[in-house]
Amino acid sequence: MMTSRPPKRMAIAIAAIAALRLMGAAPLFAADAASASRPDAERKAFQSFFFAKFPKVEKDDFGNGPYAVNAGMRKQWEEIMQFPPYDFALDEGQQAWEKPFANGRKYADCFENGGLGIRQTYPRFDAKTGQVETLDGAINRCRVENGEAPLAWETGTMASIIAYLAQTSRGKPFDISIPDDPRALAAYDRGKEFFYSRKGQLGFSCASCHVVASGERLRGDILAPALGILASFPIYRSDWGSMGTVSRRFTSCSAQTRAVPLADQDESYRDLEYFLSYMSNGIPITGPGTRP
Amino acid sequence: MRDEQAVSLETTRRMTLRLLAALGLYGIASPASADDAPGWPSSAFKANKQDDALKSLYGKNFELSDKVSLETPEIAENGAVVPVSVVAKLPNVTSISILVPENPYALAAYYKLPDGALPQVACRLKMAKTTKVIAVVESDGKLFAAANDVKVTLGGCGG
């Protein structure tokens, strides 16, 4: 019962052709010569697509996903936001963040500004490892470097801590940078390829739902546009009855589209998060969030 | 040691009696079973059908009234968490109950309003499938109600 899907080469070719078209359009942005990098041009095109598809949605509202594009859903969300279910996680997160490690050092020692108000700059390209580092990864690296066991990735204390950190960044626009390093550009490109490639039994790519069918229903759910889709994380999903990080959502979505889920924080997922976050530069953080 | 025990037992007894009074135990038609919280109307909550729940709780029927406003979503974003809000423009409201007939047990929630409580309540309920939702308001001993339809479907993204 496998649906036929275009070979991976063709998916790459499609992406490359799109990129070439964008490069061909570069002279239109000539005034912005310094920032007319390819990713920057691709980001502008990506955002223009969603601004055109959802003309009534304010730019700052894209971080609210399905609630930005459906009035009936929004009303329920506004009711729930009177007293959001992630409130308990916020308290737990702040307590966990402020508690010193056994060696006396704290999380705040590992981050600039004590980790507060910086969530919107993650993920980052780490020149030392040549890989993308997410905020989740940075938190666990801080723990391990200070003799603590790493936290589980999907929920629990990790989600509570990131909920707290996200809240200190609420309203700050995504500010992801791709440094002038071919490895960083390669990570961005791998993330982009992952986003547009069809996978699994159902042959869905992320774009199938979150670009092409964004704003439409998938059974009872409204599909969120990809623009700003990570801004609300971590989320309390009514479906889960608990908090979940980006790792929880990526792995569960892979499973739900009948693709083989990768391990939490697999390099491919980190590259995907890098690409998606960069595409959302300028969209304010709304996390932590609630979702159906 | 024995004095302390005596004091704490007495405190517990006083707290329990106050709690029972608070729950208006005397005003509830169906008693709690031995294991349930004091005052919890167990047979009303265990009734499958709407009529049995109402009979157990009130022993009478309701009439629909536009003085009861019931707000529910048209399509629930998730059947596990459906916001419900009731406001009644009626005098001397002593209780509000919310029924979800298509649920395994028809009675979802029951609220007792002492003097001073405004005739309104909002909460979040589980709905197993597309259903009517009925808010019943007890005013001067009579029952007035409003009913809405709520569509509940399977989620597509993890449902």
Next chain:
Amino acid sequence: MPTIRMKAAANGDVVEVQALVQHPMDSGFVKDSAGNIISAHHIETLVFECNGKPVFSAFWGPAVSKDPYLKFAFKGAAKGDSISATWIDNFGKTDTGTAKIA
């Protein structure tokens, strides 16, 4: 960690109260990944008191959502007064929380 969070605000002579309670509210209809029913475990009563008097009482069945929410309003208290809430569930567990009316 306290299981009851409350926000109480006075608006003229009306006090509006919102409460969020951390509780699994298991309905007894859901199975775990091994296929076994998760027993019903839900709050049965949630009683609010202010100035020594009950001001609102909730009686809940398994159809109330997980981490339940409640909003109600009452007259007869003022800013600075204290309001308390106590829940009892079907396992006999209980907890109490308090908040000052803002």
